[in-house]
Amino acid sequence: MKIDGSCHCGVITYEAELDPAAVGICHCADCQALSASAFRTLAIVQSDSFELLTGTPKHFVKVGDSGNPRVQAFCPDCGSGLYSCGVEDKPTAYNLRAGTIRQRAELAPRFECWTRSRLQWVTEIAGARQFEGNPNA
Structure with missing residues (x-):
């Protein structure tokens, strides 16, 4: 699936090819802190299909x-x-922040990782594969 996205202000834009099965939720403590939320929704794309169109992200x-x-x-x-x-200089994949993808409404999470860090009040997504740590897929 062809996707495109941008930061909130539109300075940085990108496009990529995405397998919808590679959309998931990460419950790790880092994702909770860095997203200022209970989890982060991500979409994994291979580096050869990801292209920054405008702007330069800070790292x-x-x-x-x-x-x-x-x-x-x-x-x-x-x-x-x-x-x-x-x-590394040429990463093998990028974990895109799903909220920046324009087509995000079409991307239901298919897996949940780092579930051992899931907050008690967050419920499991029915039908999503569950991983206590990193996905082995």
Whole structure:
């Protein structure tokens, strides 16, 4: 599926090809803190299908619950989170922030990861695959 998106102010825009099965929710403590919410909805796209069209994101590197350093990219103007990826020069994939995708209403989460950190009052999504840590898919 072809998708496109932008930060809240529109300075940064992108497009990508997305498999709708690669949309999920992350319950890790980092996603809770970085999103200022109970979880983060993400869409995983391969790097060869992701293209920044306008703008240059600012990067913050954080070691995740997995122990891996992760780039957290956001708009330097409005602060919208855009994606996370590995720290290498050419990451294999980008975890796009689903709220920045224009077609987000069509992207129901198919998996939930880091469920061992799920807040008690957040319920499981019926039919979504569940992973206590990183997805093994």
